[in-house]
Amino acid sequence: MxxxxxxxxxxxxxxxxxxxxxxxxxxxxxxxxxxxxxxxxxxxxxxxxxxxxxxxxxxxxxxxxxxxxxxxxxxxxxxxxxxxxxxxxxxxxxxxxxxxxxxxxxxxxxxxxxxxxxxxxxxxxxxxxxxxxxxxxxxxxxxxxxxxxxxxxxxxxxxxxxxxxxxxxxxxxxxxxxxxxxxxxxxxxxxxxxxxxxxxxxxxxxxxxxxxxxxxxxxxxxxxxxxxxxxxxTFRLVNLAIEGVTSFSTAPLRLVTYLGVSVAIAAMAYGCYIALRTLIYGVELPGYASIVSLLAFLSGLQLLGLGIVGEYVGRSYMESKSRPPYxxxxxxxxxxx
Missing domain, CATH: 3.90.550.10 (Spore Coat Polysaccharide Biosynthesis Protein SpsA; Chain A)
Known part of the structure; x- marks a missing residue:
């Protein structure tokens, strides 16, 4: 042989x-x-x-x-x-x-x-x-x-x-x-x-x-x-999981959209609450700690959304090159x- x-x-x-x-x-x-x-x-x-x-x-x-x-x-x-x-x-x-x-x-x-x-x-x-x-x-x-x-x-x-x-x-x-x-x-x-x-x-x-x-x-x-x-x-398994989700679902993109809408509604409601409270009780001493925490939270959500969108954009970019897998x-x- x-x-x-x-x-x-x-x-x-x-x-x-x-x-x-x-x-x-x-x-x-x-x-x-x-x-x-x-x-x-x-x-x-x-x-x-x-x-x-x-x-x-x-x-x-x-x-x-x-x-x-x-x-x-x-x-x-x-x-x-x-x-x-x-x-x-x-x-x-x-x-x-x-x-x-x-x-x-x-x-x-x-x-x-x-x-x-x-x-x-x-x-x-x-x-x-x-x-x-x-x-x-x-x-x-x-x-x-x-x-x-x-x-x-x-x-x-x-x-x-x-x-x-x-x-x-x-x-x-x-x-x-x-x-x-x-x-x-x-x-x-x-x-x-x-x-x-x-x-x-x-x-x-x-x-x-x-x-x-x-x-x-x-x-x-x-x-x-x-x-x-x-x-x-663990790192390779996480990457494989992300690859699988982005290959067969756009649910993460929809989730970010729903999350953004929810945060916007919550922000509008909180803004109305602050306006009414100011009209009734006057202006209070600003709470810097709560402002910093809120900004950090919203920044994290924005980076999360950009990361998810980036995964799909990057996948489309790699597919557009038409390179063979091996x-x-x-x-x-x-x-x-």
Whole structure:
């Protein structure tokens, strides 16, 4: 089995799902999309688990691993691995673009009849893939894995995740299922629909939910990481939450409008009160502390409003440049055997 590099480009080729007479006889191809950023220590364990799961399966298997600008030997580990059960497609990005961009690159490079994004840290159990495929074979176009128990996560992460899902679903017309990540099975028609979207700044959980299609859920217990530590810190999670809200809702802009109207009405009412009080009781000694506090409060509201408007303006500015979400340095392929 040899490993060869293809020409690099901005996007990997978009594979169209062509239906012909041979489709009825050939085995279905299942593609797993695995973004990886400094996952050298977990890849071999993940590959061995996949070998065990795929052994004796009637399907053909493809693992699309996206090296998201790793600084360790993730790329070397992936390109030198020789699988017995699945063929390997390694997409090497030119730098670290982030998980959302890496996932987009993997979806564009996957050629399977069904595509399953999953993490390299084995918190997405490979054994659940077979049950997803069983649901897909019975007619489901999307099979999502819902975490019934997040005991492996810190309480702060569980609390912030629950808060985000509730706030997002209140503001957005597209509801994201709670405790559902990127781990899911999608039919080729779903993947083609997502790949065809023109936007470059992508919040993938929202796009998956926006696409719709016939969806079923599978509950599972999320295990701990196989090794290493998560690459998402609090700052990145907050940025991802802001990205998601501004991608799918204009409710924050409306909220600022309502808040401005409320403050204006309150200011007018207070002005009328001061005028009547002055007419009745005369002028009192000014309260400098209350004036300073009121000015600080109103200034904070103005800065908040400018910040929210700036998020939307900045997003429009970045989209107007039409820059791709990622750049591919090269693609390496190896066959099973």
């Amino acid at each position: 040899t490993c060869r590099q293809e020409n690099a480009g901005v996007y990997a080729p978009v594979h169209r799902h062509m239906k012909d007479a041979s489709e009825c006889t050939r085995p279905k191809l299942i593609s797993l999309v695995m973004p990886a950023y400094n996952e050298q220590g977990t890849l071999r364990v993940a590959f061995d688990r996949l070998e065990d799961v795929f052994a004796g399966s009637p399907y053909e298997w493809e693992l699309v691993l996206v090296n998201d600008g790793s600084s360790d030997d993730t790329l070397l580990e992936a390109t030198t691995y020789r699988s017995r059960a699945f063929r390997m497609v390694v997409v090497d990005l030119s730098r670290h673009f982030g998980k959302e961009a890496a996932l987009s690159a993997g979806l564009r490079s996957a050629s399977g009849d069904a595509v399953i994004p999953m993490d390299a840290d084995l918190q997405d159990p490979p054994e659940l893939v077979l049950e997803m495929i069983s649901r897909w074979a019975k007619g489901a176009e999307v099979v999502i894995a819902r975490r019934s128990d997040r005991g492996s996560d810190l309480w702060t992460k569980r609390f912030s995740a629950a808060l985000f899902y509730r706030a997002f679903n209140m503001m957005s017309d597209v509801a994201i299922p709670e405790n559902v990540g990127d781990f899911r099975l999608m039919d080729r028609s779903v993947v083609d629909a997502i790949n065809g979207l023109p936007e470059n700044r992508r919040f993938m959980k929202g796009l998956f939910a926006w696409a719709g299609f016939r969806t079923e859920e599978i509950d599972y217990v999320r295990p701990s990481r196989a090794s290493g530590a998560t690459k998402f810190n 750049v591919i340095r090269g693609i390496f392929r190896s066959d099973a055997g």
